[in-house]
Amino acid sequence: xxxxxxxxxxxxxxxxxxxxxxxxxxxxxxxxxxxxxxxxxxxxxxxxxxxxxxxxxxxxxxxxxxxxxxxxxxxxxxxxxxxxxxxxxxxxxxxxxxxxxxxxxxxxxxxxxxxxxxxxxxxxxxxxxxxxxxxxxxxxxxxxxxxxxxxxxxxxxxxxxxxxxxxxxxxxxxxxxxxxxxxxxxx
Amino acid sequence: xxxxxxxxxxxxxxxxxxxxxxxxxxxxxxxxxxxxxxxxxxxxxxxxxxxxxxxxxxxxxxxxxxxxxxxxxxxxxxxxxxxxxxxxxxxxxxxxxxxxxxxxxxxxxxxxxxxxxxxxxxxxxxxxxxxxxxxxxxxxxxxxxxxxxxxxxxxxxxxxxxxxxxxxxxxxxxxxxxxxxxxxxxxxxxxxxxxxxxxxxxxxxxxxxxxxxxxxxxxxxxxxxxxxxxxxxxxxxxxxxxxxxxxxxxxxxxxxxxxxxxxxxxxxxxxxxxxxxxxxxxxxxxxxxxxxxxxxxxxxxxxxxxxxxxxxxxxxxxxxxxxxxxxxxxxxxxxxxxxxxxxxxxxxxxxxxxxxxxxxxxxxxxxxxxxxxxxxxxxxx
Numbered sequence: 069x070x071x072x073x074x075x076x077x078x079x080x081x082x083x084x085x086x087x088x089x090x091x092x093x094x095x096x097x098x099x100x101x102x103x104x105x106x107x108x109x110x111x112x113x114x115x116x117x118x119x120x121x122x123x124x125x126x127x128x129x130x131x132x133x134x135x136x137x138x139x140x141x142x143x144x145x146x147x148x149x150x151x152x153x154x155x156x157x158x159x160x161x162x163x164x165x166x167x168x169x170x171x172x173x174x175x176x177x178x179x180x181x182x183x184x185x186x187x188x189x190x191x192x193x194x195x196x197x198x199x200x201x202x203x204x205x206x207x208x209x210x211x212x213x214x215x216x217x218x219x220x221x222x223x224x225x226x227x228x229x230x231x232x233x234x235x236x237x238x239x240x241x242x243x244x245x246x247x248x249x250x251x252x253x254x255x
Numbered sequence: 256x257x258x259x260x261x262x263x264x265x266x267x268x269x270x271x272x273x274x275x276x277x278x279x280x281x282x283x284x285x286x287x288x289x290x291x292x293x294x295x296x297x298x299x300x301x302x303x304x305x306x307x308x309x310x311x312x313x314x315x316x317x318x319x320x321x322x323x324x325x326x327x328x329x330x331x332x333x334x335x336x337x338x339x340x341x342x343x344x345x346x347x348x349x350x351x352x353x354x355x356x357x358x359x360x361x362x363x364x365x366x367x368x369x370x371x372x373x374x375x376x377x378x379x380x381x382x383x384x385x386x387x388x389x390x391x392x393x394x395x396x397x398x399x400x401x402x403x404x405x406x407x408x409x410x411x412x413x414x415x416x417x418x419x420x421x422x423x424x425x426x427x428x429x430x431x432x433x434x435x436x437x438x439x440x441x442x443x444x445x446x447x448x449x450x451x452x453x454x455x456x457x458x459x460x461x462x463x464x465x466x467x468x469x470x471x472x473x474x475x476x477x478x479x480x481x482x483x484x485x486x487x488x489x490x491x492x493x494x495x496x497x498x499x500x501x502x503x504x505x506x507x508x509x510x511x512x513x514x515x516x517x518x519x520x521x522x523x524x525x526x527x528x529x530x531x532x533x534x535x536x537x538x539x540x541x542x543x544x545x546x547x548x549x550x551x552x553x554x555x556x557x558x559x560x561x562x563x564x565x566x567x568x569x570x571x572x573x574x575x576x577x578x579x580x581x582x583x584x585x586x587x588x589x590x591x592x593x594x595x596x597x598x599x600x601x602x603x604x605x606x607x608x609x610x611x612x613x614x615x616x617x618x619x620x621x622x623x624x625x626x627x628x629x630x631x632x633x634x635x636x
Binding site: 070071072074079081082083096097098099100101102103104105106107108109110131133134136139140141143167168169170172173174175176177178179180181182183184185186187190191192195200206209212213214215216217218219220221222223224225226227228229230231232233234235237239240241242243244245246247248249250251252253254 | 274275276277278279280282291292294295296297298299300301302303304305306307310311312313314315316317318319320321322323324325326327328329330331332333334335336337338339340341342343344345348352353356357360361363364378379380381382383386387388389390391392394395396399410411412413414415416417422423424426433542543551553554555556557558559560583584585586587588589590591592594
């Protein structure tokens with residue numbers, strides 16, 4: 069008894085099935101992978117005997133589902149279609165596909181600092197210019213702290229030294245936690 | 256009396272070196288033109304925890320003079336911040352919150368986040384690798400590698416789109432604790448008809464470690480050693496009797512004494528006995544496999560992330576009749592032409608969670624990033 073009778077479904081968008089691809093029922097050499105953690109669906113491929121020069125509604129980028137009866141066995145997106153032609157006993161189309169872990173989460177990137185405790189110059193940039201900035205009038209110590217120490221020069225009111233923190237483009241600082249200390253000579 | 260400072264300009268006697276001067280330390284939203292906080296007289300160390308009314312990409316930490324004055328140039332006058340943490344979210348940063356952020360960021364995924372389980376382990380600091388761009392798969396794998404507060408192994412994965420509350424063809428991001436090996440989903444016997452080919456299951460003493468020395472630095476910066484010969488908890492005498500003394504030195508970096516002892520005990524518990532593993536490569540079944548209730552499951556429906564029990568292997572070794580061996584299915588490869596499914600197995604590693612969490616607390620050093628599997632088909636040659 070064959071308990072594995074796979075069928076192939078291809079969707080043009082959302083939950084809309086591709087029409088005019090009845091030859092998917094002829095597919096052979098179907099194989100697919102699952103993996104964990106991550107996954108669950110890895111690579112999949114199959115071959116459809118057909119005239120490779122004929123128009124086909126199956127396209128790259130379409131969602132593909134493999135089922136055994138009503139049970140979904142694999143889901144992903146078509147990544148490549150190969151056309152087997154020339155001097156060969158059987159002509160047809162090779163379809164390769166990939167699960168969404170690889171095709172979405174493996175190709176999308178993000179630069180985001182959820183919680184950033186860096187105090188290096190890469191995070192807090194010493195300000196060399198700007199309104200009222202006097203970069204030569206003080207120092208910044210980054211030894212487990214960000215400490216400003218003014219140099220022994222004549223400061224005029226309103227002048228300052230500083231460091232600037234910048235989130236990546238598109239991101240914002242929403243919360244700041246730090247411990248401050250100020251010494252004005254009165255202690 | 257007119258007093259001049261070193262630069263030859265006028266200075267008030269009250270503001271001379273060593274006297275109180277008018278300095279200000281402030282965290283400022285320069286775009287909005289408002290201070291997040293500002294202090295103008297000696298104080299601290301005092302903790303601040305500020306949620307910004309208007310989130311900003313840029314903040315300025317500034318030290319400025321509020322009078323004409325000449326400081327001494329030493330530490331008499333200074334402003335500083337420590338224990339700095341800047342957040343791009345207002346809530347706690349947890350594996351769950353990061354998973355939810357990524358699910359929302361990737362519009363190619365379902366908006367249904369009901370499969371992202373609650374894991375409240377506080378994951379701070381946490382930034383994308385190297386402070387640069389990182390794939391979502393890599394971020395999720397790193398997040399999952401920390402496990403939870405009880406060092407349980409967790410995993411992110413994508414469920415089929417039909418699992419969404421309102422299916423629309425988009426996969427559903429899931430996050431859950433890895434299944435405990437106290438139960439199982441699939442079962443085979445080594446003499447079962449559907450088993451295709453031999454299985455080599457190894458129990459290897461080469462990995463046994465039963466005498467665990469620890470080297471760490473305490474929070475005062477003092478190097479410490481734990482010598483197993485000075486204590487009974489860092490070595491296992493039964494294991495030493497059976498397999499000989501097999502030493503291991505753990506390098507733990509800067510942690511507390513309690514954490515160092517805890518790490519050593521965990522490592523000892525996990526490594527004092529030989530481990531079983533499938534050494535013959537994947538286990539291949541043909542046509543079907545049994546589920547926990549004995550019903551047949553078609554081989555095409557075997558899925559990674561489930562548990563496989565080998566029921567009748569070396570029951571004397573595990574001291575419980577019929578106990579068998581249970582593994583996590585880490586991979587499957589189904590071939591419809593032969594109706595065979597190759598099953599690759601593994602086990603969760605709670606010690607890896609523990610070490611990763613310690614590395615997080617001391618700045619993320621010393622722990623390798625987890626291997627990222629994408630399941631992308633090979634490029635045809």
